[in-house]
Amino acid sequence: MKTWKTDGITNILPEEFYALVARNREHIAKTFPVTLAGCTDFESTVAFLLQGAENVENGTYYYFYPRDISSGKLIGYLVVKNIDRHVSKCELGYFIDKDFQGLGITSKLVANALIFCFETLLMNKVYICTSTTNTASQKVALKNGFVQEGILKEEFKNGDGLLEDIVYFGLLKSDYII
Numbered sequence: 001m002k003t004w005k006t007d008g009i010t011n012i013l014p015e016e017f018y019a020l021v022a023r024n025r026e027h028i029a030k031t032f033p034v035t036l037a038g039c040t041d042f043e044s045t046v047a048f049l050l051q052g053a054e055n056v057e058n059g060t061y062y063y064f065y066p067r068d069i070s071s072g073k074l075i076g077y078l079v080v081k082n083i084d085r086h087v088s089k090c091e092l093g094y095f096i097d098k099d100f101q102g103l104g105i106t107s108k109l110v111a112n113a114l115i116f117c118f119e120t121l122l123m124n125k126v127y128i129c130t131s132t133t134n135t136a137s138q139k140v141a142l143k144n145g146f147v148q149e150g151i152l153k154e155e156f157k158n159g160d161g162l163l164e165d166i167v168y169f170g171l172l173k174s175d176y177i178i
């Protein structure tokens, strides 16, 4: 039985997104510096979500939020970003609440996002960038059929302000099997 469902941005309250970010501050400090900086308190989170809703309207970003069904608690976030409609490619970023890791939720969330990217956005390629040490995120990519294309040197500034190498995983529509 499915224990979680996915909500869109219009069903997300600022207080619950702020609570999600606040209780996962350490967990996502290195990987989600922009989200952390955008959600330092309730007021900034209201603005962050309003901007997000505008992004969806403009077709520049899309967001998927897993919610635990029994508690109603918001438990994660997946963003479709860096949408390049000329080359038909986009990137996925995601995190899951620290208490809900290892349950396969992010892998399934990515699988659902791939259907959206290939069938609704008509992308030709979806990619994921992970830290070289982020085994869990690399597994999420590999389990969904992504292929490691290479390592990009000092490509990402992490939450500590350090430039990190990233592992670039790509999935082409022609290699995508539902």
Ligand SMILES: CC(C)(COP(=O)(O)OP(=O)(O)OC[C@H]1O[C@@H](n2cnc3c(N)ncnc32)[C@H](O)[C@@H]1OP(=O)(O)O)[C@@H](O)C(=O)NCCC(=O)NCCS
Pocket (backbone or CB within 6 Å): 027, 028, 031, 093, 094, 095, 096, 097, 100, 101, 102, 103, 104, 105, 106, 107, 108, 129, 130, 131, 134, 135, 136, 137, 139, 140, 143
């Ligand atoms: C990376 C992350 C999103 C994985 O989410 P998840 O919901 O736990 O992923 P899944 O349950 O789908 O598991 C994927 C695989 O990673 C493994 N895994 C989960 N947490 C792990 C951890 N802390 N260390 C090592 N492996 C882990 C799972 O066992 C599973 O492997 P398996 O299929 O061989 O059993 C989550 O750990 C997270 O939010 N991390 C912080 C933010 C982040 O790094 N985001 C990614 C940026 S690229």
